[in-house]
Amino acid sequence: MFVHETQIRVRYSETDRMNYVYYGNYPQYFEVGRVEAMRSIGISYKDLEENHGVMMPVKSMSIKYLRPVFYDELITVKTIVSALPERSINFHVEIFNEKGEITTGGTVSLAFVNIETKESIPCPEILIKQLAKYFDV
Amino acid sequence: MFVHETQIRVRYSETDRMNYVYYGNYPQYFEVGRVEAMRSIGISYKDLEENHGVMMPVKSMSIKYLRPVFYDELITVKTIVSALPERSINFHVEIFNEKGEITTGGTVSLAFVNIETKESIPCPEILIKQLAKYFDV
Amino acid sequence: MFVHETQIRVRYSETDRMNYVYYGNYPQYFEVGRVEAMRSIGISYKDLEENHGVMMPVKSMSIKYLRPVFYDELITVKTIVSALPERSINFHVEIFNEKGEITTGGTVSLAFVNIETKESIPCPEILIKQLAKYFDV
Amino acid sequence: MFVHETQIRVRYSETDRMNYVYYGNYPQYFEVGRVEAMRSIGISYKDLEENHGVMMPVKSMSIKYLRPVFYDELITVKTIVSALPERSINFHVEIFNEKGEITTGGTVSLAFVNIETKESIPCPEILIKQLAKYFDV
Numbered sequence: 001m002f003v004h005e006t007q008i009r010v011r012y013s014e015t016d017r018m019n020y021v022y023y024g025n026y027p028q029y030f031e032v033g034r035v036e037a038m039r040s041i042g043i044s045y046k047d048l049e050e051n052h053g054v055m056m057p058v059k060s061m062s063i064k065y066l067r068p069v070f071y072d073e074l075i076t077v078k079t080i081v082s083a084l085p086e087r088s089i090n091f092h093v094e095i096f097n098e099k100g101e102i103t104t105g106g107t108v109s110l111a112f113v114n115i116e117t118k119e120s121i122p123c124p125e126i127l128i129k130q131l132a133k134y135f136d137v
Numbered sequence: 138m139f140v141h142e143t144q145i146r147v148r149y150s151e152t153d154r155m156n157y158v159y160y161g162n163y164p165q166y167f168e169v170g171r172v173e174a175m176r177s178i179g180i181s182y183k184d185l186e187e188n189h190g191v192m193m194p195v196k197s198m199s200i201k202y203l204r205p206v207f208y209d210e211l212i213t214v215k216t217i218v219s220a221l222p223e224r225s226i227n228f229h230v231e232i233f234n235e236k237g238e239i240t241t242g243g244t245v246s247l248a249f250v251n252i253e254t255k256e257s258i259p260c261p262e263i264l265i266k267q268l269a270k271y272f273d274v
Numbered sequence: 275m276f277v278h279e280t281q282i283r284v285r286y287s288e289t290d291r292m293n294y295v296y297y298g299n300y301p302q303y304f305e306v307g308r309v310e311a312m313r314s315i316g317i318s319y320k321d322l323e324e325n326h327g328v329m330m331p332v333k334s335m336s337i338k339y340l341r342p343v344f345y346d347e348l349i350t351v352k353t354i355v356s357a358l359p360e361r362s363i364n365f366h367v368e369i370f371n372e373k374g375e376i377t378t379g380g381t382v383s384l385a386f387v388n389i390e391t392k393e394s395i396p397c398p399e400i401l402i403k404q405l406a407k408y409f410d411v
Numbered sequence: 412m413f414v415h416e417t418q419i420r421v422r423y424s425e426t427d428r429m430n431y432v433y434y435g436n437y438p439q440y441f442e443v444g445r446v447e448a449m450r451s452i453g454i455s456y457k458d459l460e461e462n463h464g465v466m467m468p469v470k471s472m473s474i475k476y477l478r479p480v481f482y483d484e485l486i487t488v489k490t491i492v493s494a495l496p497e498r499s500i501n502f503h504v505e506i507f508n509e510k511g512e513i514t515t516g517g518t519v520s521l522a523f524v525n526i527e528t529k530e531s532i533p534c535p536e537i538l539i540k541q542l543a544k545y546f547d548v
Contacts, residue, residue, distance in 0.1 A: 024164030
């Protein structure tokens, strides 16, 4: 299992008039979480697109909103990969507030797609190789 | 069953460098869909907040991304309520592109909350009353 | 002088915890205004990019925030072109609330750029031709 | 003169199909710049709102877009206050890319407003006091 944590400061722009973070802004936090998780094991998503011809469109997402998140909170985004990816990769995400309470849980599933042909491809070797270190294979 | 359709023109700001609508912008389309659905039966969400003291935070959401949506497309957002709400309301959403193809499907579940006490309450009578017309009760 | 008006319903996502539209969301309204203004004279910005190889990055913008705009207001975006474009085009924008009060004024200046070479080019003929009808030339 | 720098990683969500950061997302970067600038001298904008009853709506903004900013760049936001605020405060902002090139310049002017009465007020003493250290007064 691969687990990574990163922190994000909530922006004013991300709140809405309910005084909470708008429910549609969490996917951005999830994105930051998984991109930083990949960077931590030496994989740049930008590099995947620009130098490996691989893009990773989202196929599905589910989110549970357990507690509101507020302006200026320094949230912790915990990103978990619990299975080695094959044709797609699942990121489980948990967001914690400054008190350490869980606020949000979610799962995002992304495909691997050839940028030129737009066809689905298996997970690139460089990603598998780095992730494999965290699994008993 | 209550079904409503509204149309939205995709903005440049909503695309990302993959040339698609960013996956985190669909919740905004879902929001427009359900607000217009409610308006069509005489319920203003703004009015619920400002004059009835009820807010509707999102409790959970799931989305399937079936086909990309592109810049400047005039999409159709179909919003469906298939059961009378009690402590929460589920909106099923389907988004269609200009060719009539389904691009996105999702469900959003919202609670009814007293704006002052922040406590969960049952669905307001004025909403039940308008929705009931679409159900065999 | 070319003048065009379009209407936009303010989304919940566009508000912030001050209860107003977030100051950074007005550029999106300006974008909708100028794209619809161009569409009204037969010019699709998408078509400019995809079939004419022209893109229009923003070079500068200024905004005055005169009155707040609120959730669910149906605002009117007035877009004005007061001079025929040469190497760039200036859109003046005024946003009015439902009472007809001006809320926001701004100017956005955009360049014409060849999508392949990224070099600045003169205003495309098809755009000049349509705009010229509104000027004594 | 008071000068502060902070860094921001460009998110995928902030790009558009032109492959650049969308022109309407820079105000968010400006916001992060000024909030972190204030935090660095012990002033929390959240605290101003919640405990001092002061909010700071934006009155005007101007931006020059000199070079595009790209996905995943670690940009530096330089925030400058060059005069002690009276009824409003001006933040000058410069954004630099990883090569140290300036990409964007701007100015944002914000008012001080009493949250209850919505009336303009002078700059709060606690902010003046902290800023004064950077000026020959």
